[in-house]
Amino acid sequence: MSTNPIPCKSPAGIFQPRIDLARCEGKADCLRVCPVEVFDVRRLTTEEKETRTTLTRLKLWFHGGKQAFAVRADRCEACGLCVQACPEKAITLERVSR
Ligand code: SF4
Numbered sequence: 001m002s003t004n005p006i007p008c009k010s011p012a013g014i015f016q017p018r019i020d021l022a023r024c025e026g027k028a029d030c031l032r033v034c035p036v037e038v039f040d041v042r043r044l045t046t047e048e049k050e051t052r053t054t055l056t057r058l059k060l061w062f063h064g065g066k067q068a069f070a071v072r073a074d075r076c077e078a079c080g081l082c083v084q085a086c087p088e089k090a091i092t093l094e095r096v097s098r
Contacts, residue, residue, distance in 0.1 A: 008077030008078065008079055016074070016096045017038060017070045017073060017076055017083075018091065020090045024068050027086075027087060029085040029087060030086055033081040035077075036075040039072075041067070042067075044060065044067060
């Protein structure tokens with residue numbers, strides 16, 4: 001049984017959040033609102049930073065080098081709270097299963 005206090009829109013495993021890494025500034029609103037703890041926000045490794053564009057690396061430098069990761073994406077119940085909460089409009093929900 002889910003402990004989610006928000007009525008879910010889909011069973012877990014049908015949708016997952018997709019984070020636009022060119023937009024995410026690691027402000028952690030997604031982490032705060034997600035009722036099923038999908039997200040983690042952490043500092044990027046040197047190797048991860050090297051995969052980002054020059055503009056994104058510059059933004060990371062300004063914002064403490066952190067970004068959000070959907071580390072438990074399989075828990076997502078498509079409530080949409082993270083999409084609404086992200087101030088950078090960096091999150092979309094993507095259907096991953098029928
Ligand atoms: S839509 Fe976002 S806030 Fe809602 S369960 Fe999925 S990841 Fe969490």
